[in-house]
Amino acid sequence: MTSRIRIADLAALDDGPVVVGGWIETVRDQKKVQFLVLRDESGAVQLVRPRPAEDDAIATAISEMSIGSFVLVAGDLKHDERVKLGGIEVRIESLDVVGASEPELPIAADSSVDKRMDWRFLDLRQPAQQLIFRVQTTLEHALRTWWVEHDFLEVHTPKLMASPSESRAELFQLGYFDTVAYLAQSPQHFKQMAQAAGFGGVFEIADAFRADPSFTARHATEFTSVDMEVSWIDSHEDVMAIHEALLVAGFEAVKAKHGDEIERLFGIEMTVPSRPFPRIPLAEAKRIVAERGYTVPRADEDMDPEGERRIAAYVREEFGHDFVFLTDYATSIRPFYHMRSPADPALTKSYDLIYRGTEISTGAQREHRVDVLTAQAEDKGLDPKELGTYLDFFRYGVPPHGGFGMGLARVLMLLLERQSIRETTFLFRGPNRLLP
Ligand code: AMO
Numbered sequence: 001m002t003s004r005i006r007i008a009d010l011a012a013l014d015d016g017p018v019v020v021g022g023w024i025e026t027v028r029d030q031k032k033v034q035f036l037v038l039r040d041e042s043g044a045v046q047l048v049r050p051r052p053a054e055d056d057a058i059a060t061a062i063s064e065m066s067i068g069s070f071v072l073v074a075g076d077l078k079h080d081e082r083v084k085l086g087g088i089e090v091r092i093e094s095l096d097v098v099g100a101s102e103p104e105l106p107i108a109a110d111s112s113v114d115k116r117m118d119w120r121f122l123d124l125r126q127p128a129q130q131l132i133f134r135v136q137t138t139l140e141h142a143l144r145t146w147w148v149e150h151d152f153l154e155v156h157t158p159k160l161m162a163s164p165s166e167s168r169a170e171l172f173q174l175g176y177f178d179t180v181a182y183l184a185q186s187p188q189h190f191k192q193m194a195q196a197a198g199f200g201g202v203f204e205i206a207d208a209f210r211a212d213p214s215f216t217a218r219h220a221t222e223f224t225s226v227d228m229e230v231s232w233i234d235s236h237e238d239v240m241a242i243h244e245a246l247l248v249a250g251f252e253a254v255k256a257k258h259g260d261e262i263e264r265l266f267g268i269e270m271t272v273p274s275r276p277f278p279r280i281p282l283a284e285a286k287r288i289v290a291e292r293g294y295t296v297p298r299a300d301e302d303m304d305p306e307g308e309r310r311i312a313a314y315v316r317e318e319f320g321h322d323f324v325f326l327t328d329y330a331t332s333i334r335p336f337y338h339m340r341s342p343a344d345p346a347l348t349k350s351y352d353l354i355y356r357g358t359e360i361s362t363g364a365q366r367e368h369r370v371d372v373l374t375a376q377a378e379d380k381g382l383d384p385k386e387l388g389t390y391l392d393f394f395r396y397g398v399p400p401h402g403g404f405g406m407g408l409a410r411v412l413m414l415l416l417e418r419q420s421i422r423e424t425t426f427l428f429r430g431p432n433r434l435l436p
Pocket residue numbers: 166185186187188210212218219220221223225228359360361362363364403404405406407408410
């Protein structure tokens with residue numbers, strides 16, 4: 001392993017010899033002195049070298065240096081408060097161009113999102129872009145820690161399936177030897193199977209696939225789904241209680257570790273939501289937005305995006321909260337596997353979680369009684385045979401259970417106030433994007 005000091009660690013060192021490595025961000029090739037800005041994953045530092053009377057190999061290398069090149073530099077660290085960039089600089093003794101860049105970088109600060117996506121690895125060199133993935137790492141780690149501490153098991157479910165995992169809509173089909181396979185739209189079947197296996201609580205953070213042709217800021221054809229399923233619940237209320245506890249744990253960890261950087265790079269003062277999150281039955285939410293002048297287009301359907309924004313604005317005004325659980329969705333707009341309310345079978349024991357006006361999650365108590373489940377599937381026009389082995393999971397005993405699925409990139413987009421999940425996905429996949 002090359003021994004180099006991370007740039008962020010330089011400030012704490014005394015003046016003296018150091019080795020630093022990273023990519024060149026700027027070059028100021030002056031007559032008397034040559035300056036470079038070197039950046040690594042932790043920060044940036046100025047490199048400086050007085051120009052000799054006649055250009056030597058180092059002076060020539062700096063003059064010919066293309067922006068973006070990765071270099072390794074041995075030099076002398078000097079603390080000097082006149083240096084704008086952090087009050088330190090490294091005086092170059094030797095310089096090794098270990099990975100030269102082509103002369104012109106294909107993107108600049110003002111490039112379109114699409115162009116930036118074409119050159120995602122260069123786009124990701126920006127500190128703000130890297131911060132998104134530091135936040136993601138911390139958030140996932142905090143969620144996993146919560147689950148592990150509460151005795152949940154991590155599962156890795158197959159993404160190749162013989163039958164659709166959510167519905168026939170938005171389904172990718174591929175050739176699979178002499179038959180066809182489908183890409184998992186969600187780990188729904190298998191996280192429920194884990195309940196029949198007696199696992200208790202399970203979680204998975206993995207890819208899900210949807211052949212969704214939309215070009216919105218919140219849809220991808222492949223996305224990371226944060227999923228959980230747990231046994232012995234009494235209702236979807238128990239799932240919501242876990243969901244909000246998890247998010248609070250995740251946000252606390254992100255704020256503690258990255259709050260200052262988020263403020264510096266995105267100008268956002270991060271807040272941790274208070275518990276419990278507000279809960280509003282869907283029908284009432286529709287009434288509230290209607291009273292405030294917006295009628296959700298199809299009365300018998302889900303909230304549309306504008307309705308979600310309006311109810312979020314109401315919740316912000318009334319409760320000062322960024323999150324709201326919309327509950328008790330109509331049976332007609334929910335999948336067959338959602339448990340129906342014993343008091344009113346036209347309603348399900350389910351919810352959507354809205355964060356800053358956008359849906360980030362769906363959760364529910366599931367129907368675990370196989371006869372009821374089969375009838376509900378038929379009621380939705382599904383042929384039970386199409387469900388593969390799914391119904392078998394419920395034939396040999398299964399406890400009451402429920403869970404949720406949550407889009408990771410949507411949470412990050414809303415938390416960090418980014419325009420699109422394209423920015424909060426390492427490599428976005430959409431209807432017209434399969435590269436890089
Ligand atoms: P649902 O289909 O609502 O529920 O998906 C759950 C969450 O996944 C995210 N999501 C998406 N993100 C980006 N691009 C997409 N095309 C996309 N589709 C969905 C959203 C959404 O809220 N099995 C159920 C969950 C459950 O009940 O446990 C399900 O998949 O953030």
